[in-house]
Amino acid sequence: MKIAFVVPNMFKTRAFDAIEPLVFAILAARTPDDVEVVFWDERREDVPLDPTVDLVALTVETHTARRAYQIARQYRALGAAVVMGGHHPTFMADEALSHCDAIVRGDAEGVWEELVADFRAGRMRSVYTQTETADLADLRLDRSIFKGKGYAPATVIQYGRGCKFNCEFCSIRAFYGSCLRQRPVADVVDEIERMNHRHVFFIDDNIFVDTDKAKELFRALIPLNVTWSCQMSIDIAQDRELMKLLEKSGCAGALIGFESLNPENLKQMRKGWGVKRQDYETSIRILQDAGVMIYGSFVFGYDADTPDSFAETVDFAVRNRFFLGNFAGLMPTPGAKLYDRLRDEGRLLHERWWLDPDFRYGNATFVPRGMTPRQLTDGCHWARTQFYTAGSIFHRLWDRDTNIRNLHRAGYYLAANLVFRREAQAKHGQILGGDMALVPAEAGD
Ligand code: SF4
Incomplete structure (x- = not known):
């Protein structure tokens, strides 16, 4: 078989x-x-x-x-x-x-x-x-299948599954339920020690869902002398002990879903907790002081967004010298409450946009309140283009605590920005799928 x-x-x-x-x-x-x-x-x-x-x-x-x-x-x-x-x-x-x-x-x-x-x-x-x-104590992996595939040079590790939040556009809670699980720290340490890469990417949707367990993991990472990156929510910058542990254990980068600069939007997407006790820029500085290069992710199209939101957001990301940035139109996907709401409000342009042969990557999939679908599509593309101009890449490089902390970081910063700049342009406007015929194995061997 x-x-x-x-x-x-x-x-x-x-x-x-x-x-x-x-x-x-x-x-x-x-x-x-x-x-x-x-x-x-x-x-x-x-x-x-x-x-x-x-x-x-x-x-x-x-x-x-x-x-x-x-x-x-x-x-x-x-x-x-x-x-x-x-x-x-x-x-x-x-x-x-x-x-x-x-x-x-x-x-x-x-x-x-x-x-x-x-x-x-x-x-x-x-x-x-x-x-x-x-x-997750029984998590077994056979990574031999990945040999020779040419993936990004980082060991992908999963520490836990699930998220304690329930953002409107996200389906993580619907998929995993409200149960939060972590692996035994010793298993994670053992897995990292057996890998050749010195950089680890924690694939967890939010590795900080249980801060005590996150701290336990980071303490165990200190003697391993690795660098690591992860996805996180901005609220963790309020925990000073955690920030010290991030720095000591080698945290070099974090993908953070800021989503929007507008408090009305954050409230609507049920993400107001991100700025409850501390504004974004204070939290960003605390993370950067700990050496964390920030990959900021933003979505556009919530009800308080207008055509001005694109430039405001790009300015914010460039001003704060983000390592990388993602600027995307809000995507209603099945499993997320957002999808049901927009469908019930009759605002989806195509109920199953993912199957529509006319849909192109980057296109708006619904009718926003504060702009037209075309403005949403073009605004996101404009934001991605602006963020990755040569001038922006050069400006953002100059943060001594993060992007240019040492030569290795600076090289990594430049290489990653060039790849992301290329990907942002290459993907825009492409048809999903592509309907390529598979090549018969005899001819492909
Ligand atoms: S978007 Fe992030 S913080 Fe929000 S529910 Fe999903 S995983 Fe959790």
């Missing part, structure tokens, strides 16, 4: 910022030894059409659903069965099932083993739903 794990690409072009998709290392470790496993990541390579594959497992996000369905169609025509997992099939079960043979809803641990056994016995069901909360 042969199983193919496949990551579908959003576009036709390769992604230079792709990181290791941990879910397949988890599935590979949980697949019986006598099953042959192959892994193709379309962000980094062509996916061949291999007639010897019995079962194809695809991880599907809303932005990659169209491409996932195209791949499924070609493999099913060849006689293989196709299973899909991830956020999109979890929330759009009927849609996904019209393109595949089975879906996995929620965490795959435990359910995957059952699915493989059922498939072998010729009794695979159409829906496998995770009913238990997977114990």
Whole structure:
């Protein structure tokens, strides 16, 4: 029996910022030894059409659903069965099932083993739903499948799952529920010690959901002499002890979802807690003093946004010398309350924009209140372009605590900005999927 794990690409072009998709290392470790496993990541390579594959497992996000369905169609025509997992099939079960043979809803641990056994016995069901909360002490990974894929040079590690917040546009809470889980710190330390990379990226949606456990982890990282980065919420800058631990343990960067500078927008998206006790710029300075390079993420299109919001936000990000920035139109995705609200208000331009052949990456998907959809699309593209001009890159470099703290940091800053500048332009306006025919394995070998 042969199983193919496949990551579908959003576009036709390769992604230079792709990181290791941990879910397949988890599935590979949980697949019986006598099953042959192959892994193709379309962000980094062509996916061949291999007639010897019995079962194809695809991880599907809303932005990659169209491409996932195209791949499924070609493999099913060849006689293989196709299973899909991830956020999109979890929330759009009927849609996904019209393109595949089975879906996995929620965490795959435990359910995957059952699915493989059922498939072998010729009794695979159409829906496998995770009913238990997977114990992260039992997290096993087979990273050998990532060899030679050319991912970004960082070890991707998961410490925990879940988030204590419930932002309107986010589906993390709907996917994981309100349960917050962390792995034993000793397991994480052991995993890092076995890796060659000296830089670790914690993939957790919010590693600070339990600050005591976060502190326990950071204390354990100090002797390892690694640098690390993560995703965080800005509220943690209010905890001075945590800030000291970030610096001592080697925290070099953080992706922070600021989302908006407008308090009305933050309130509407249920993210007002981010600035409750301390304004953004005070929190940013505290983090930068601790050596943290900030990758700020912003969304546009909430009700208080106007065409002026783009320039105000870019000014803010450049003035605060952010390491990187993301400026995106609000995307209503299934599973998030935002999607239901905009649909109920009749403001979605296409109910299933991810399947619409006319949709292009970066396009507005709904009618904002304070501007037209066209202004939202163009404003986001303008913001990304402005943030990555040569002048902006040069200006932002000059923060001695972060971007130009040493030569290594400065080199990393420049390389990352050039990659992100290129990606921002390359992705804009591209069709999702791309409808490329898979190359038959014989010809591709
Ligand atoms: S956007 Fe971030 S902070 Fe908000 S619910 Fe999602 S993971 Fe949590």
